[in-house]
Amino acid sequence: MKILLVNNISLSSDKFNEQNKLLMQSAKEINIDLEIMNNARLTSELAKNENIVKKFKAILFYDKDIFLCKKMENLGCKVLNCSDCIKNCDNKALTYQILENHNIPIPKTYIVPFLFYYKKKYLNEFVETIISKLSLPLVAKKWFGSEGQQVYLLHTKNEIFKLIKKEKGKELLFQQYYSECHGSDIRINVVGNEVVACMHRKSSTNDFRSNLSNGGFAKTYSPSDKEIEIAKLSAKALNCDFCGVDILQTKNGPVVCEVNSNAHLLNIYKVTTINVAKKILEYIVNHIN
Numbered sequence: 001m002k003i004l005l006v007n008n009i010s011l012s013s014d015k016f017n018e019q020n021k022l023l024m025q026s027a028k029e030i031n032i033d034l035e036i037m038n039n040a041r042l043t044s045e046l047a048k049n050e051n052i053v054k055k056f057k058a059i060l061f062y063d064k065d066i067f068l069c070k071k072m073e074n075l076g077c078k079v080l081n082c083s084d085c086i087k088n089c090d091n092k093a094l095t096y097q098i099l100e101n102h103n104i105p106i107p108k109t110y111i112v113p114f115l116f117y118y119k120k121k122y123l124n125e126f127v128e129t130i131i132s133k134l135s136l137p138l139v140a141k142k143w144f145g146s147e148g149q150q151v152y153l154l155h156t157k158n159e160i161f162k163l164i165k166k167e168k169g170k171e172l173l174f175q176q177y178y179s180e181c182h183g184s185d186i187r188i189n190v191v192g193n194e195v196v197a198c199m200h201r202k203s204s205t206n207d208f209r210s211n212l213s214n215g216g217f218a219k220t221y222s223p224s225d226k227e228i229e230i231a232k233l234s235a236k237a238l239n240c241d242f243c244g245v246d247i248l249q250t251k252n253g254p255v256v257c258e259v260n261s262n263a264h265l266l267n268i269y270k271v272t273t274i275n276v277a278k279k280i281l282e283y284i285v286n287h288i289n
């Protein structure tokens with residue numbers, strides 16, 4: 001069976017090359033003929049001849065190029081994850097709104113009002129209000145980002161305005177900071193309607209972010225029934241065939257921090273010895289048949 005793996009042309013570090021290797025090796029083990037193509041090359045190939053996709057039984061879309069993903073769907077391809085899932089997960093503002101709408105616990109979150117251009121006075125009232133609702137410090141996130149790079153812990157009103165100004169008032173949200181979760185969270189990998197692997201992540205410095213790419217370390221973790229339930233509900237709400245759900249273990253119970261449609265597959269393999277890459281490929285085969 002021929003499957004196409006789509007990844008992003010910009011991500012060519014060891015971390016992503018190793019992940020590709022894991023996917024290729026896993027495919028081989030279950031007799032899948034996996035071909036890799038990056039999004040830029042695939043876009044060019046489609047421009048030349050759209051029929052090239054016909055030979056693939058399915059597309060494993062491990063990228064965030066949602067327009068390319070949608071294009072493949074429009075051409076009649078079976079694409080997993082689908083463009084709706086990738087869109088829902090890539091934009092944290094959208095993720096939180098969908099989860100909230102499904103009564104899935106999320107941190108108290110406020111999205112910065114949409115402005116055509118930034119002026120401090122337009123946001124004065126909003127900033128005053130979120131400080132009173134969330135108290136300081138609070139967490140700020142850009143809607144799009146990963147590896148903790150666009151996530152900030154802000155301690156003063158001045159820091160809040162500095163960030164909003166830097167981002168020109170665009171694509172930001174503010175949320176409640178859980179001090180009891182400082183530097184730790186859990187990552188639950190869901191494939192289909194099953195939890196297949198889970199790890200507990202801890203920052204190795206005083207950083208409040210537990211991302212492994214940020215210098216954290218991890219160990220195998222056995223999730224509670226409630227954590228499993230929330231992870232599965234999140235995957236379903238966001239239309240994910242597979243995903244990595246990040247959960248904060250707050251003193252009031254588990255809260256979804258974010259959901260990754262393209263969760264990294266190597267770290268979870270190294271930490272738990274569970275090959276999620278293989279489980280995703282097996283799921284795709286079963287799904288097609």
Ligand SMILES: Nc1ncnc2c1ncn2[C@@H]1O[C@H](COP(=O)(O)OP(=O)(O)O)[C@@H](O)[C@H]1O
Pocket residue numbers: 107139141145146147148149150151175176177178179181182183184185208209210211246248257258
């Ligand atoms: N509201 C919060 N309270 C405490 N820690 C948080 C909060 N939100 C995020 N974090 C920490 O920051 C990390 C990165 O945040 P996340 O939303 O997952 O962004 P990214 O997409 O960059 O991984 C999380 O794994 C967690 O350790």
Ligand SMILES: [Mg+2]
Pocket residue numbers: 147148211246258
């Ligand atoms: Mg994360």
